[in-house]
Amino acid sequence: MIVTTTNSVEGRRIDAYLGIVSGDAVMGSNLFRDMFASIRDIVGGRAGSYESLLQEAKDTALAEMVERARALGADAVVGVDLDYQVIGGDSKTMLMVGANGTAVRLAH
Structure with a gap:
């Protein structure tokens, strides 16, 4: 399956538009992740646990779509x-x- 942000696939003609598809992922964080992210906010640096949570959410949403x-x-x-929200x-x-x-x- 080709997945692209462009409105066409280079070198291929679109034969039929089948409709809008979507996928969503809502991922909960936890107390420890939030605590370590707060420390990173103070001292600087990347919040690896949040980055991995974000990647997992993107992968899940795309796979569902x-x-x-x-x-x-x-x-x-x-x-x-891709749209992102914090709830x-x-x-x-x-x-x-x-x-x-x-x-x-x-x-084809």
């Missing part, structure tokens, strides 16, 4: 956009990642 495109018989998803606050922080695109069938 691709699965929905496959169910429609798509060869590709074009115009992919909650204090000790109940959650990260939401949404992946949206257009499922298409490519000419």
Whole structure:
């Protein structure tokens, strides 16, 4: 499955637009992750635990979107956009990642 942020696939013609597909992932953080991120905020540096959580959320959202495109018989998803939200606050922080695109069938 080809997944691209562009509106076309270079060298391929889009034969049919099958509809908008999306995938979402809501990932909870935890007290220890938040505590270490707060320390990083003070002393500087990268928050590796949050980076890995963000990567996992992106991978999950994209995989869900691709699965929905496959169910429609798509060869590709074009115009992919990733959206990020932080939900909650204090000790109940959650990260939401949404992946949206257009499922298409490519000419062979």
